[in-house]
Structures are given as C-alpha cells and as structure tokens.
Amino acid sequence: MKPIIGMVARVEYPGETGKLVMNERYRKIVIKYGGNPILIMPPQNIDYTKTKYDDQDDLTKEEKEMLITQIKLCDGIIMTGGFKINKFDRFISEYATDNDIPLLGICLGMQIMANYKKKLWVVKNDSFIIHKREEGDCFHKISLDKKSKLYEILKEDRFLVNSRHYYHTEPNDNYDIVAVTDDHYIEAIEMKNKRFNIGVQWHPEDMDDEYSDRLFKDFFIECKRKREM
Numbered sequence: 001m002k003p004i005i006g007m008v009a010r011v012e013y014p015g016e017t018g019k020l021v022m023n024e025r026y027r028k029i030v031i032k033y034g035g036n037p038i039l040i041m042p043p044q045n046i047d048y049t050k051t052k053y054d055d056q057d058d059l060t061k062e063e064k065e066m067l068i069t070q071i072k073l074c075d076g077i078i079m080t081g082g083f084k085i086n087k088f089d090r091f092i093s094e095y096a097t098d099n100d101i102p103l104l105g106i107c108l109g110m111q112i113m114a115n116y117k118k119k120l121w122v123v124k125n126d127s128f129i130i131h132k133r134e135e136g137d138c139f140h141k142i143s144l145d146k147k148s149k150l151y152e153i154l155k156e157d158r159f160l161v162n163s164r165h166y167y168h169t170e171p172n173d174n175y176d177i178v179a180v181t182d183d184h185y186i187e188a189i190e191m192k193n194k195r196f197n198i199g200v201q202w203h204p205e206d207m208d209d210e211y212s213d214r215l216f217k218d219f220f221i222e223c224k225r226k227r228e229m
Contacts, residue, residue: 003223005035006074008092008109010082011048018049025205026080033220040070040077042088056087064091071095076102076196076223079109081203090115102196102222104215105189110199114169114189139163142187142202148178149190150198153218154211161187161202175199196222 007026012019022039030037042048043066046056059067067088071077077096079089089112096103097116105113144150144157151157169186171177179188179200191197196219204212 001227002034002036003075003220003227004073005030005037005220005223006040006071006077007037008040008077008080008089009042010080010108011084011086018047020048023080023205026078029205029216030078033216035076035220035223038070038073040067040074040092042086043067044088048084048086053085053087059087059091063088067091068095071099071101074101075227076104076219079103079105079112079199081107081109083108085112097191097194097197100195100197102219102226103194103198104196104219105199106205107201107203110189110201111169113197113199114172114175114186116172116174116191118172118174140181142179142181144188145176145178148176148188149192150178150188150200150215154214156211159211162206163202169201195226 007022007030009020009022012021020041027037043063044056044059071092077092079093085108093103093105093109093112094116095101097113103113105111139160140163141158141160144154146157169189171186172189175189175191177186177188178190179186181187185201187201189199198215198219200215204215
C-alpha cells in the first residue's frame, strides 16, 4: 500500500476569506513520489482567516483528539508553506515529532517546527538579501553543515535555492541548524534521533532539481518504512 501523507491545510493568502486551501504542487509531489495524499484539517470552530494567533483559544482535549485521529492515519506529514501560523499547526508538528512520525517542513512549516515547545518567535527579514522573490526564482545560495543528515541526503554543501518569505526563524535548542544563507538566516533545521524530522526554508516543491528530488525521495523512503512496520 502507498504511504499516506498528511498535508496541513493553510489559510488562503491575504485578501481572501473563509477558505482553507492546499497548493496543488504539494499534492502532485505526494503523487509523484508514490504517496497517497490526505488533508489535515483544523478542529476549532473559528474562522482561521480572520482570527490572529494570540486571539485563538488553546486547543481543548477534544480538539486535540480530533487532530490525533487525523494524524494517526498518516505515515508522514508535510508541514506546508503559507503565511500564517495557527495553534493547531504547532500541535500537529509537536505530536508528529514526539511520536517519531516522518515530518518535512517547508517555509512556514519549517518556522512552525523551529518553535518546538518554545514561545512562538519569528522575525521580520532585514538584510542585504531580498528573501521575498518571485515564485520559482532561485536567488541565493545556502551553506550546508557537512555533518548533518540533510547533507547526507543532498550530497552537496552549497547550492542555489528559491526564496519566498518575509520572516525568518531564530535558533531553538531542540533543533540543529544545518543550513544558513550568506546573511546568516536559518535555511534548514533537523532533529537528531528521528526517522525524518527536517525543515527547509526554501520551496523544493517548486524546484525541479536533483537536490529537491533527493530530499523528497528520502522523506518518502522513511514514510514507506513506517507504513510497513
């Protein structure tokens, strides 16, 4: 059987209301690499398009159980990109991490992972590199730690990536920083002693290159292994 890959629903971008969406590129990536995609939906009876993070109530026990029911269907989870973090995002990320479910964070998804069991903390970009670029553009290089799992997967320590974010994350002692830009912004994180627990700031789903291919292949290998357990 194909591994079931949960993708976290995202609020539509500013200007749209009342919609939770999934970028088609994520669904197609799951299909391409042999997975069965499902959507993980938030449990709270609120309008996520209008309700700010600090105005959201903490998840109740029942709401957490609703999410756990969805998560347990999954052999792996992609914390997808977007522009807004919600409290249910953090629960999904932390539950997957605590239960060693393969987890791949992309852009916003990496920022959610980076705040693992810490106060939510992201910082607006202020750098000589313009990190919010047009879709698909490969704009700046990253430097990868050669001792990292991500380096073992990608087999390269410096290469070009695309860049579409206004904010960046700060260090968290729970995660290893394994890639940075020339302006020292965090571009990739990973947690040791996990099947697969890696976040990247760039958008590999939009990069048809060997590095993205290696990243997704390794993620899906781990998802298939979990499926077969």
